[in-house]
Amino acid sequence: MSSDIELDHIGIAVPNHNSNSTFWKVLGWDISKVSTEIVEDQKVKVAFLNTKNKARLELLESTSDESAVAKFISKRGPGIHHICLRVKNIDGLLKNLKSAGIKLINETPVLGAHQCRVAFVHPSSTGGILVELSEGTK
Amino acid sequence: MSSDIELDHIGIAVPNHNSNSTFWKVLGWDISKVSTEIVEDQKVKVAFLNTKNKARLELLESTSDESAVAKFISKRGPGIHHICLRVKNIDGLLKNLKSAGIKLINETPVLGAHQCRVAFVHPSSTGGILVELSEGTK
Numbered sequence A, B: 001m002s003s004d005i006e007l008d009h010i011g012i013a014v015p016n017h018n019s020n021s022t023f024w025k026v027l028g029w030d031i032s033k034v035s036t037e038i039v040e041d042q043k044v045k046v047a048f049l050n051t052k053n054k055a056r057l058e059l060l061e062s063t064s065d066e067s068a069v070a071k072f073i074s075k076r077g078p079g080i081h082h083i084c085l086r087v088k089n090i091d092g093l094l095k096n097l098k099s100a101g102i103k104l105i106n107e108t109p110v111l112g113a114h115q116c117r118v119a120f121v122h123p124s125s126t127g128g129i130l131v132e133l134s135e136g137t138k
Helices: A021-027 A068-076 A090-099 B021-027 B066-075 B090-099
Strands: A006-014 A036-039 A044-049 A056-062 A079-086 A119-120 A131-135 B006-014 B036-039 B045-051 B056-062 B079-086 B119-122 B131-135
Touching: A006 A068, A021 B090, A036 A068, A056 A068, A068 A079, A079 B079, A090 A119, A090 A131, A090 B090, B006 B066, B056 B066, B066 B079, B090 B119, B090 B131
Parallel strands: A006 A056, A079 A131, B006 B056, B079 B131
Antiparallel strands: A006 A079, A036 A044, A044 A056, A119 A131, B006 B079, B036 B045, B045 B056, B119 B131
């Protein structure tokens, strides 16, 4: 059963980008050589670890104690924060999800990393997973 | 920064495969048409949702109250249980991880879904993520 959706990335909340760098290094990713980007809206600095099939690991380091990522780590400890699915028509999809009774955190897209238009779906409608939908080029 | 590792799948603990089927349906996956497989070793029935870039979502339904997935749901509720990275030489990689001081749940591979050789890495060495390493064909 396939959909034309792509798994874009897994967002991982980390105390800082160098946390567990030994583990990532043995797997083939040298964190010290990964470029980073600040996402002002979400108060995070992100580093992307690319994989061969283009589904990335996004290390999320908080830039403020008030960020969602800082609160997540404070409550649960570091770990998987969200998954991101790449979709074709985010406006149409959000409309369809809302019509189906799915609880949306963003009913209209906001700006995410790499200037993509993104929207989050509430975990109560997805089985406990914070799902980011993203439209745009990588 | 790229590695030749692939993100094979995200394992999602679900009460049953039909939980939140409306959400998956709007995204393009009809759960009722997805084939399932029992993984005896782990006491789960799995259903794979394929994506365009081959990184799958694996819905994990427990077949026993004693399974790791049943215990996970009982403790934390449904949600992301693990991520699986597809690797080329699992024996060599496990050896390198152990040498680097990474805590392994399986020091030698066991049999997972689709007869792949798999091994789990302990979340204490990965930043709170249960990481499955898998070698084999999909």
